[in-house]
Amino acid sequence: MVRLPLTREDVKRGQRLGELLRVARGPRSILDVAIEAGISPETLRKIETGRVATPAFPTVAAVAIVLGLSLDDLWAQISTPHGSPPEALTSAAVLASR
Secondary structure, three states, X not given: OOOOOOOHHHHHHHHHXXXXXXXXXXXXXXXXXXXXXXXXXXXXXXXXXXXXXXXOHHHHHHHHHHHOOOHHHHHHHHOOOOOOXXXXXXXXXXXXXX
């Protein structure tokens, strides 16, 4: 199967996803979140830094569950270039930082 090149929007969406996950992770370590999500710390690090612009859905879902994020809210936020964070996402980030 041939993989199509990423568009500029794909890359930006991946960067927004990484930023949102990093903020929601708060003071928790990458290691703790990755282990709980069942992924490698390096995978989570790459997602958070935008080096993996299109991570696999099960990976994103696992991290979102660990961080208490709604996939609907997460998608709404990353698919809107300059939107404000949905209430649930903001609340989850606040809770995660405690």
